[in-house]
Amino acid sequence: MYDVVVVGGGTAGVAAAYTAAKSGLKTLLIEKKIHLGGAITSGLVLPVMNAGKSEINRDFYDDLVKKMSEFGAQIDFQGNNGWFNPEVLKIVLDEMLSAAGVEIRFLTSVTKVEVGFDNNIKSLELRSELLLENINKIYSHNNSDMLRGADPKQLLECIKQIDGYNNSEEGNCLLECVETRYVIDATGNCDVGKICGCNFIENETQPVTLRFIMSGVDMKKFAEYLRSVDSDKEVSPIEKIDGCIHLSTAYTWDKNSTWALRPIFEKAIAAGDLTLEDSNYFQVFTVAGCDGALAFNCPRILKDLDISDSKAVSEALIEARGSIMRLANFCKKYFTGFEKAYISNIADDLGVRVSRRIEGRYLYTERDLKEGKRFENPVLEANYPIDVHSSEQDGSELKKVGYYQLPIESLMSADINNLFVAGRCLSADFKAQAALRVQQSCFSMGEAVAKYIRNLIS
Ligand SMILES: Cc1cc2nc3c(=O)[nH]c(=O)nc-3n(C[C@H](O)[C@H](O)[C@H](O)COP(=O)(O)OP(=O)(O)OC[C@H]3O[C@@H](n4cnc5c(N)ncnc54)[C@H](O)[C@@H]3O)c2cc1C
Structure with missing residues (x-):
């Protein structure tokens, strides 16, 4: 408990x-x-x-x-x-x-929730994804020392799953039940609430973003370049901390804002290096302890996305990665300091x-x-x-x-x-x-x- x-x-x-x-x-x-x-x-x-x-x-x-x-x-x-x-x-x-x-x-995630007549959660059924290697280990050591002393109920569940392994996609998981006095749903999407059948507020959405990082940026050169094109310290602050240059800058396609980087984006769109959609939101930040790395708060995907629709999410991910490639090439071509830069990380989750x-x-x-x-x-x-x-x-x-x-x-x-x-x-x-x-x-x-x-x- x-x-x-x-x-x-x-x-x-x-x-x-x-x-x-x-x-x-x-x-x-x-x-x-x-x-x-x-x-x-x-x-x-x-x-x-x-x-x-x-x-x-x-x-x-x-x-x-x-x-x-x-x-x-x-x-x-x-x-x-x-x-x-x-x-x-x-x-x-x-x-x-x-x-x-x-x-x-x-x-591990929650598959089932037991709610009592008093409207309290009593227990959660958990599903643990295990590596095939571990399952095989348990399987081949069945009746061996490794399983001695294990909870018999859990063991039974475990063996049931393993027996089904070859025939079932569900096979590489173990189920377990835990009892608790309180539950905090911090899944972002309220997954536990959904399983419990709770009511929700679901109205307007905001665009999602797949963020990425470029490394190998010559920050000194990029900072000098930024200073030369954008003197607005609110938009493009630059600071030296612990011997490293840190900075941030931004651009959006909104016409009601003035952005020093606008002519550069317009030139890239006219040359076919970026699509208009690629340019809808652009924001970068240096990363603490990673000299030469810039984290991008883009590309922002403009479709209204139902994030429980796997087909739509998959299409959005593919579209976003295409946009990341264009944005990275754009930076290398148009910004001083990016000559040797490369994509070093792409987020493993959509930003919702x-x-x-x-x-x-x-x-x-x-x-x-x-x-x-x-x-x-x-x-x-x-x-x-x-x-x-x-x-x-x-x-x-x-x-x-x-x-x-x-x-x-x-x-x-x-x-x-x-x-x-x-x-x-x-x-x-x-x-x-x-x-x-x-x-x-x-x-x-x-x-x-x-x-x-x-x-x-x-
Ligand atoms: C593109 C974008 C840019 C943003 N920019 C900023 C910014 O610059 N600065 C800022 O302060 N905020 C920013 N935000 C907002 C902020 O980052 C998020 O709103 C906040 O981090 C959400 O926190 P959370 O705990 O609700 O969800 P998350 O941090 O997403 O945590 C949810 C966790 O639950 C796990 N999970 C999900 N479902 C299950 C399940 N069924 N079982 C088990 N685990 C599960 C996930 O793997 C994850 O670890 C931004 C958000 C986005 C999307």
């Missing part, structure tokens, strides 16, 4: 599991991939956007920044200390969560800004956010703007707002008593979610939910 099972070891999930285990709760973390970090590591989403300096539920984030700095994988750029190296983050999260006492289960959101005990609205409404149990205090990416030219918005709070009730399922959510699948309307989805806020949500559960238990 666990006190809490956190499903999804991404941005909000790691903060939730870390906080829960550190406060003494028996905590299991279920992650379907082979590493933690979610959008940050799988999606190469960096840096953490500055969402203000509030002190509410920032312990995990502060510990993370400290540990990343010890690993030489973090910098403070223009007053934002959330510039990370995403590969090292995987190692740091393993260490932090293991040291806190979290039991981590990779390659918004999808299924839980119907919670409180639906947080754009109005609450704009009015800075105060709550009895605030989860976070932030000032990140309403940031809506649109598929239409001139349709995007980035609206500055003052400080706002989010109540814990927006992270509680309205349907299931012991189900909480954390991260971008919170109970918020479209515009409010467009501000709250950033990483700093997701970390706070995870931490706050874990603290709330600890108080319920103690």
